[in-house]
Amino acid sequence: MHRKHMLSTILLVTAIFSLLAGSAFGGAQEIKARMADRLPVIMDLKQKGIVGENNLGLLEFVGAAQEKADVVAAENADRKKVYEAIARKQGTTADLVGRRRAMQLHKIARPGEWIQDAGGKWRKK
Secondary structure (H helix, E strand, C coil), rough: CHHHHHHHHHHHHHHHHHHHCCCCCCCCHHHHHHHHHHHHHHHHHHHHEEECCCEEEEEEEEECCCHHHHHHHHHHHHHHHHHHHHHHHHHHCCCHHHHHHHHHHHHHCCCCCECCCCCCCCCEE
């Protein structure tokens, strides 16, 4: 199941970057590589219940533990860059792109992972 979830996540990340193909988004390949490198650490943090996916399409700590805060911060910074590039291409806002991405991430979240609903309430899937 873990491998299937990782494949789903990788496919989703690839789909996001395909939206950027042909755009003036410099550094897309570097961001994609960094995100792929961080994925196992992020999945581990989710499995441990340390981070969850918030309703803005970003990772957020759900408890007092702040394990791998540097990885979480780097992931969120790259996600924001991607959301901004997609927003420019689609003529919308990065906030809306992030919220849409949050819905996708919530659908593929594994049982037991933390997700935040549109109203800001956290729950385990």
